[in-house]
Amino acid sequence: MTAAPETDAELPGYWAALGLPGIVDVHVHLMPDRLQQKVWEYFDAAGPLLGRPWPVQYREDMSARLGRLRAMGVQAFTGLLYPHKPDMAAGLNAWAAEFAAQTPGCLHTATFFPEESAADYVREAIEAGARVFKAHVQVGGYDPRDELLDRVWGLLAEAGVPVVAHVGGGPTATAFTGPAVFGEVLARHPQLPAIVAHLGMPEFEGFVELGRRHPAVRFDVTGVFTKFGDDLWPFPRAEARAVLTELGDRILFGSDYPTMPNTYAEQVAAVAELDLGDEWLRAVFRENALTLWPDLQL
Numbered sequence: 001m002t003a004a005p006e007t008d009a010e011l012p013g014y015w016a017a018l019g020l021p022g023i024v025d026v027h028v029h030l031m032p033d034r035l036q037q038k039v040w041e042y043f044d045a046a047g048p049l050l051g052r053p054w055p056v057q058y059r060e061d062m063s064a065r066l067g068r069l070r071a072m073g074v075q076a077f078t079g080l081l082y083p084h085k086p087d088m089a090a091g092l093n094a095w096a097a098e099f100a101a102q103t104p105g106c107l108h109t110a111t112f113f114p115e116e117s118a119a120d121y122v123r124e125a126i127e128a129g130a131r132v133f134k135a136h137v138q139v140g141g142y143d144p145r146d147e148l149l150d151r152v153w154g155l156l157a158e159a160g161v162p163v164v165a166h167v168g169g170g171p172t173a174t175a176f177t178g179p180a181v182f183g184e185v186l187a188r189h190p191q192l193p194a195i196v197a198h199l200g201m202p203e204f205e206g207f208v209e210l211g212r213r214h215p216a217v218r219f220d221v222t223g224v225f226t227k228f229g230d231d232l233w234p235f236p237r238a239e240a241r242a243v244l245t246e247l248g249d250r251i252l253f254g255s256d257y258p259t260m261p262n263t264y265a266e267q268v269a270a271v272a273e274l275d276l277g278d279e280w281l282r283a284v285f286r287e288n289a290l291t292l293w294p295d296l297q298l
């Protein structure tokens, strides 16, 4: 086993020791500055919400944030963004398309909200080359079974474009988070290449069961297995290790960078310390993502 990194500065050496030229992070958030500031304000205020502070680690301007990502050896990353109200997603999609076009390593991302125009702007985004979508059921406060989204899920399933789906009940549940509701979406759209964010935290078991039923479903490990994640919703290790081995080719690394409550190295170490072997780590940090986006030039 390669020793886990303790600091961000050790990350490039850690990848090299694993035999990787760099990694793919499927859960990075990059958004227009005004929206980013609002998100950070939300997390700053999340102390009372969670009964604990959420110390945003990488609050820097965009060029510093991107430079840091590359310096840590993250060769490709999503730039996820998401709306919290109607009439917002199409504008975000325009921003994201332009941003990705001028940002090496950034996957072209898009998003949606249950609204009349959703199917049209999602189709346009796919035609314009969007490689990954983000659905934030909790922040959006919507029902993913909303009939305005049925065509959206269908389009993503047909095109085979992955959607990072925050559908678990962490950090705060809504009436529409959890495996039962999203299971209905998957039952209607079994080919949907959903990437269940945060391993479905805190409903790990229910989402893993959905993954077993739907081979197109993947998972990201964002926020799981860290001290912060364990304090809130631990995923018992023996159970987690069994599940992560079983679904090994469908587990993807994600960090929530820059709005993460711990350092990047801590998230990497949390995954490394699961002790599932270097081959499993190479798959999770890089190779599994390259099966989703085989034409990535890394």
Ligand SMILES: [Zn+2]
Pocket: 027, 029, 256
């Ligand atoms: Zn996120």
